[in-house]
Amino acid sequence: MISLEELAQEAAEGDKGAFARIYEALLEPLYRYFYWNLSSREEAEDLTQEVFVRCLTHLDAFDRRKASFKSWAFRIAHNLLVDNLRRGRRRAGEEISAELESDQPAVGESLEEEERRRALRECLLELPSLQRQVLIMKYFADMGNEEVARVLGKTTGAVNALQHRALRKLGGVLDERGWH
Amino acid sequence: MALKLFGRGREAAELELAAEAFLEETPPPEIPRALRDYGLSRVMALASSREESRGGKEPVHRRPAFARRLALILLVCVLVLAGGTSVTYAASLDAMPGSTLYGSKIFFERALLFFTISRTEDARLEMSYCERRVQELERLLRGGEEQGRERWLQEYLRNLDGAESLLDSVPPQEAEALSSHFLEMLEGHSILMHDMRRDATSALSPILERAYEECGACMTRMRKRYGQGGGDLESPGMPGGCNENGGAGGDGRVSPGNGGPSGSPEQEELIPHADGSSAAPPDEHRQAEDPYRQGCKDACDKGSFSWNLRED
Numbered sequence: 001m002i003s004l005e006e007l008a009q010e011a012a013e014g015d016k017g018a019f020a021r022i023y024e025a026l027l028e029p030l031y032r033y034f035y036w037n038l039s040s041r042e043e044a045e046d047l048t049q050e051v052f053v054r055c056l057t058h059l060d061a062f063d064r065r066k067a068s069f070k071s072w073a074f075r076i077a078h079n080l081l082v083d084n085l086r087r088g089r090r091r092a093g094e095e096i097s098a099e100l101e102s103d104q105p106a107v108g109e110s111l112e113e114e115e116r117r118r119a120l121r122e123c124l125l126e127l128p129s130l131q132r133q134v135l136i137m138k139y140f141a142d143m144g145n146e147e148v149a150r151v152l153g154k155t156t157g158a159v160n161a162l163q164h165r166a167l168r169k170l171g172g173v174l175d176e177r178g179w180h
Numbered sequence: 181m182a183l184k185l186f187g188r189g190r191e192a193a194e195l196e197l198a199a200e201a202f203l204e205e206t207p208p209p210e211i212p213r214a215l216r217d218y219g220l221s222r223v224m225a226l227a228s229s230r231e232e233s234r235g236g237k238e239p240v241h242r243r244p245a246f247a248r249r250l251a252l253i254l255l256v257c258v259l260v261l262a263g264g265t266s267v268t269y270a271a272s273l274d275a276m277p278g279s280t281l282y283g284s285k286i287f288f289e290r291a292l293l294f295f296t297i298s299r300t301e302d303a304r305l306e307m308s309y310c311e312r313r314v315q316e317l318e319r320l321l322r323g324g325e326e327q328g329r330e331r332w333l334q335e336y337l338r339n340l341d342g343a344e345s346l347l348d349s350v351p352p353q354e355a356e357a358l359s360s361h362f363l364e365m366l367e368g369h370s371i372l373m374h375d376m377r378r379d380a381t382s383a384l385s386p387i388l389e390r391a392y393e394e395c396g397a398c399m400t401r402m403r404k405r406y407g408q409g410g411g412d413l414e415s416p417g418m419p420g421g422c423n424e425n426g427g428a429g430g431d432g433r434v435s436p437g438n439g440g441p442s443g444s445p446e447q448e449e450l451i452p453h454a455d456g457s458s459a460a461p462p463d464e465h466r467q468a469e470d471p472y473r474q475g476c477k478d479a480c481d482k483g484s485f486s487w488n489l490r491e492d
Binding site for chain 1: 199203204219224226230
């Protein structure tokens with residue numbers, strides 16, 4: 001099986017098929033990353049697309065000796081998310097809850113599942129940003145401690161500590177909301 | 181207390197487990213169809229349009245052609261600068277006071293002094309520059325030129341002063357030989373200037389007088405400082421002193437300053453020094469034999485300074 005790094009090299013040489021395979025491999029983790037971090041599906045969709053556009057236009061800047069392709073793509077995603085959150089900080093918290101309320105389930109999703117997801121998103125949004133990032137990357141983007149550490153610019157030990165703290169806090173919030 | 185802590189730890193672990201279970205049981209969201217089906221083609225289209233717009237607006241300094249041109253221009257600049265400097269240096273070697281290139285000549289002399297790391301070499305260089313100044317003075321007189329005389333005097337005095345002050349900072353074992361040579365050189369200058377005073381034009385005369393006085397004053401100071409007869413210049417025959425006939429000083433050193441071994445009135449014509457003492461005219465043969473002096477002179481003539489003028 002060809003690694004993402006090899007595919008990236010082929011894509012950089014102009015192979016569109018290679019980039020299509022990268023897209024296929026990273027679409028789900030990237031979309032989930034934005035989905036759990038943001039209050040709106042549309043925003044998550046736009047940002048996912050933007051990450052791929054940036055990956056494609058900056059493929060020549062990718063250096064496989066420095067990081068894996070997935071870490072590199074997530075670093076772009078993380079930067080985009082930080083920019084987005086900085087812009088969105090001006091919006092009131094009520095507005096974000098309203099967005100979550102109005103977020104319609106996608107076709108084929110049951111109401112119960114959607115309810116559970118909405119609850120988790122609300123709880124996650126109560127966590128500090130870094131703790132939330134760690135949980136989302138580890139549980140929804142299938143990333144290891146090392147990859148997460150590289151994206152966030154932390155050590156693996158720090159990521160581990162952040163994960164424990166985040167889980168404890170999330171457990172508390174879920175408990176308060178009666179989800180246990 | 182321990183039970184309490186244990187209870188808290190257990191509670192935290194339970195919370196972590198519960199949260200982990202919730203995260204794992206929550207079904208992931210469906211990928212929107214727009215992204216799944218058309219996303220890739222949209223990404224491709226957006227990327228190519230951005231590439232196009234970026235290509236048009238690429239900053240000039242990032243273009244390879246610009247870098248090549250810049251490198252070429254820099255190379256040409258370096259070559260022109262290096263070539264120009266060499267040509268100016270070569271042309272300025274024979275420059276006389278008052279000429280356009282005289283400033284460059286002085287500049288190169290100072291630059292050479294700046295890049296010399298040893299004080300001894302600095303002192304030797306300053307002495308060689310003093311010699312060079314006197315050669316310039318001779319040429320000025322011979323050509324009957326008067327332009328640039330003020331500048332000449334200024335530079336001569338600066339070189340004298342520089343050499344004298346540098347002698348204070350050279351190591352003692354070298355200071356003796358250097359000061360002896362400097363004194364010898366000054367006496368040569370003094371004799372030459374004494375002769376020149378007779379032929380000097382009215383415009384050059386005050387400059388020459390001043391240089392002669394300064395040369396004499398410098399000689400006196402050197403003698404006093406380094407004990408070569410300076411302590412008792414007026415007393416003939418005293419140790420280290422200079423007698424009226426230019427006889428050998430008490431220290432027995434071979435130098436015109438203390439008369440030298442051939443300072444007898446029967447043998448040579450005596451020439452009064454600017455500092456009041458008298459000495460025999462410089463012995464050409466003796467000067468030629470002195471490798472130290474010869475080294476300085478060669479450096480002067482070539483316009484460069486050798487680092488090994490003297491085997492110490």
